[in-house]
Amino acid sequence: MSEISKEKEKSILNAARKRFAHYGFSKVTMDEIAGDVEMGKASLYYYFPTKEDLFKAVVVQEQSEFVNNIESLLRKQISAAEKLNEYVEQRLKYFRDLVNLGALSVHSVFDIKSMFKKLFEDFEAQELILLGKIIEEGKSNGEFSNDLSKDFVKIFLHILQGLRFRVVKLLNEHKADEDTYKNLECEMKIATNYLIKGISCK
């Protein structure tokens, strides 16, 4: 694939991201995206085999951005506790983007035919690894208790997932105002800090 083609692929990806972020997956047609990059619809299929694959490519892009951010976070010279806090913040930002894409609407989240199943499973595995590193670091430098349950990482992640889900549910019920997300952020941070206290060596 030539340099020019790679550029084209990027511009398609970009147009798609904008459209999806604005209207969500189902409300965007391939014709529209093709129009944005001044191509025929058929040409898009030269680059992406299906509409779903195009969408996934957009999500994967966001995802790897997040992972990169975390990996550079890991290299920082700050305490494991601070890293956990920053992790929570970055994660929130990432999911906010996914919500915009419509990838996390109630319908897509609760759609068992969800095209993201595997994608999200892989992502969870990756998160467990990243968080595991932070926890291990905290253990080895004496910040965190050494007899920490080996399930703690998973539970911590599930708490974050659960708190966010609750909000997705509220959004669906139209019981969410502007600062529901602000509030979620607040809850996650407070919860994180009590948990950090709970796992710290006193």
Next chain:
Amino acid sequence: MSEISKEKEKSILNAARKRFAHYGFSKVTMDEIAGDVEMGKASLYYYFPTKEDLFKAVVVQEQSEFVNNIESLLRKQISAAEKLNEYVEQRLKYFRDLVNLGALSVHSVFDIKSMFKKLFEDFEAQELILLGKIIEEGKSNGEFSNDLSKDFVKIFLHILQGLRFRVVKLLNEHKADEDTYKNLECEMKIATNYLIKGISCK
């Protein structure tokens, strides 16, 4: 309303509870329930104005059973930490019953027209009060830190809600095996205990 009528009402409630627990709300007809108590369908409407109201009555019954359990838990002579742990356990049992009733299927949970909206809102308020009492007790007897964020109770409850919710999602995705609930219980207990450590005076 006579004594006999109160008995009839109870037997209707009972028959309804059994049917709903077995088949869920939508799969049970008023004719069936009427058959169980050897009455005509029209007679049920003498006691309960709608099918929904009958169902709600069943749920309210379970709910007040739970609240009673917790209120007697509050009177026990055990530490606040132990009370929190028992609270989590009782709460799980209560929700397991609601799931059986079909009141907590994904569809009903995510149905914004859910007939339970108000019921659940009231229940959450009640839970905040009950949990608040446990936390206050822990503060006043020196178990828990006195500078505990006043949002802690809410966050603790939201964590429990979130963890359960995650499981509802898994159930929907058919990614849940027999011991998903066992696992949920385990996660809630571990999370509870780290949080207790986090809020304890060391």
Next chain:
DNA sequence: TTTTCGACTTATCAAGTAAATTAGTCGATA
């Protein structure tokens, strides 16, 4: 007066269908 019920109406839901939109294919072309 309280309670029951048969016979009725009305609302809801599931299945099917037709029309329209859009995903995806293919052969031609530059």
Next chain:
DNA sequence: TATCGACTAATTTACTTGATAAGTCGAAAA
């Protein structure tokens, strides 16, 4: 290798209908 016009096939939507079950009402039994 990259593009596209013209095609097909799959999905979605809106509508129809038939059936089932919710809910009403007036009469009558207790």
